[in-house]
Amino acid sequence: KKTNVFKAPTGSGKTFMAASLFEELAGEHSDINFCILWACPGKGELHKQSHDAVKTYLGGNPVCSLLEDDFFGSRKYIKNKEIVFINWEKLIQKDKGTGSWANNLMKEQEGMNFLDVIDRTKKNGIKVILVVDESHVGSNAKTRIQEFINTIIIPDILLEMSATPLNNSIDVEVNPEDVIKEGMIKEDVIINEIIGKSVSGVIPAYLCRHATNIISITIPKSVKSIGEGAFNSCYSLSKTSYTGSIADWCDIKFENSSSNPIIYSHNLYINNKEVKDLVIPNGVDSIHNYAFAECSSLNSVTIPNTVKSIEYAAFSSCSNLKTITISDGLTTIEEEAFFHCSGLTSITIPNSVTTIGKDAFAYCSGLISIEIPNSVTTIREGAFEFCSSLTYLSIPSDCVFESFRHDGSLYPWGYSIIYGCYNLQTLVAPARLFKVDEESYNEEAFYIKQVLSSKLEALFINSGELPQLGWDWIAQNSKTLKTIDLAATTNTSIAEKAFYDCYKLEKLSLPAQLEYIPYMSVAECVKLRAITIPATVTEIEDRAFENCRTLKSVIFEGSEAPQGAAHYAPATGSALWRIGSWAFYNCHQLEHLNIPEGVTEVGDAAFYGCTYLVDMTLSSTVQEIGDNGFALCAKLQKIHVKATTPPAIQAKTFFDVNRRIPVYVPEEAGCRGI
DSSP states (O other), X not given: OOXXXXXXXXXSOHHHHHHHHHHHHHHHOTTSOEEEEEEEOSSSSHHHHHHHHHHHHHTTSSOEEEHHHHOSTTOOSOOTTOEEEEEHHHHSOBOTTTOOBOOOSSTTSTTOOHHHHHHHHHHTTOEEEEEEETTTSOXXXXXXXXXXXXXXXXXXXXXXXXXXXXXXXXSEEOOHHHHHHTTSSBSOEEOOHHHHHXXXXXXXXXXXXXXXXXXXXXXXXXXXXXXXXXXXXXTTOOEEEESSOHXXXXXXXXXXXXXSTHHHHOOOEETTEEOSEEEOOTTOOEEOTTTTTTOTTOOEEEEOTTOOEEOTTTTTTOTTOOEEEEOBTBOEEOTTTTTTOTTOOBOOOOTTOOEEOTTTTXXXXXXXXXXXXXXXXXXXXXXXXXXXXXXXXXOOTTOEEEOBOTTSOBOOOGGGGGTTOTTOOEEEEOGGGGOOOGGGHXXXXXXXXXXXXXXXXXXXXXXXXXXXXHHHHHHHTTTTOOEEEOTTSOOSOOOTTTTTTOTTOOEEEOOTTOOEEOTTSSTTOTTOOEEEEOTTOOEEOTTTTTTOTTOOEEEEXXXXXXXXXXXXXXXXXXXXXXXXXXXXXXXXTOOEEEOOTXXXXXXXXXXXXXXXXOEEEEOTTOOEEOTTTTTTOTTOOEEEEOOSSOOBOOTTTTTTSOTTSOEEOOGGGTSOOO
């Protein structure tokens, strides 16, 4: 089995049980080459403590090593049967500017990289067994660990060890009651009312730190504040009870995540009843930091209109939370408020919210659709990062995106909010979502291909000027896009081949202020059915719409409506003066054509092969039509010429066009319709 889950209370000796297993495997399977990566959580020295304990227990066989101490110089790979201890905290960091894994653990050993060590180990034919010790600890680390496992380490066997594993498929379990009977852990601890009263309702910092033998705890109603790390490393804790009400619990100030015992027990009991469907009572004005963090017993949450803010990590990693009902009145969803609520499939954000904080819904892997109301004016970095099931996201046109450098200065990195939303299909957003510093553009353009969706089907830019990074994303999704709407953008130009070979594209709205349509910019869009040329366009360059084989309607804003055009509202006039050579070559399905006033030149083969064209109108300003301009337009039935002096044509301008069709000219031209 590739993934194995070992559940045992902290204090029961699971480290030594695992060490015994590996000692036995090494002795019995000399014919199989394998190594063990033993990963420990936290910013402390837990991996070193585990290394020392296991090394002493095994007596040096198998060999035990510390990655940061032993891998330098000539050490380029992990040896057969070697156990290497590592600290996740140093390995799973990412450079927010580039999206790449930061090489924090081995950066002082020049030329060394953990990724290279893993790669060389595998190339030497050594299989990798990965042990994730205390696999439930730290929601941010947990999700990054999973990504690191799947994309970098890719172990042959994964062993998760925890007192409270998040994986429900348990392979081996040590019964806590057996451990209690042996006197190794305590069953219950009650925080006495006296503690709260004597220190003004404060549980002091580190009160139960490293009390790994506690499996349940009761907190009295009198407690108003819990100090930093009060329950740090209480890994065996399986029940948190509180003698007050939900409103009282929401009012407790938690100094940090390990101030709240819920992050270890993953549940909350109010007056001996487990909270599963949480209803925040009227009158509560805010849900404080960490209030229900990692409360995986929660199924639903209802928030009344009196709540104005959901504070930092208030519901982070509530993995079984499926529904959230939020009433109008809420204004702020703060950083990591619903981080890694993986069971959440939908969220309705009320039209009173103005700010969505950093990573507020990051790693909500079950979310499918999000409609952000017009009231939201600010969305911060990573707000929807790695919402891997998200297919639809709509962001208001006036919304701004905020990211901050380490020095506190603003950094334009809007697209970080959809970083890792690999299944996004429809996006409605302002152009500033793709704004980056010019100096970092090349770097960002490279990583955008790795971190953004390649399955986009519909893109609606609802305001602003789309920067180069946005065009790059369109190019990245050229094989999937069906709808692109840029009408609300302020772009006056687009790149050559901007939409080239978007072969699924059916609807395209060009920027309303576009001044020219470049070479092959819409060429090979074989499913495009209609196009409206903005009145501001002065030139359609060569091959612009070449081989748009199903293009049936071309409307020039500012001109008269062509026959059959519906819902047509002409502008004050078209700025167009030239239609380039081969511009609409092979647009077979085009039926009606009205070349607007102002156009003086129609290039060679401009409408060559428009075989379904039945009528066309040439404006009074057309002076020249190039060779093969309308060649092979075999179904053309009539031509209207508004000029009193006919435009100059070439020998094959109307090649293979029926010479008997009527041509209508003005009376003042001195002749009647032919």
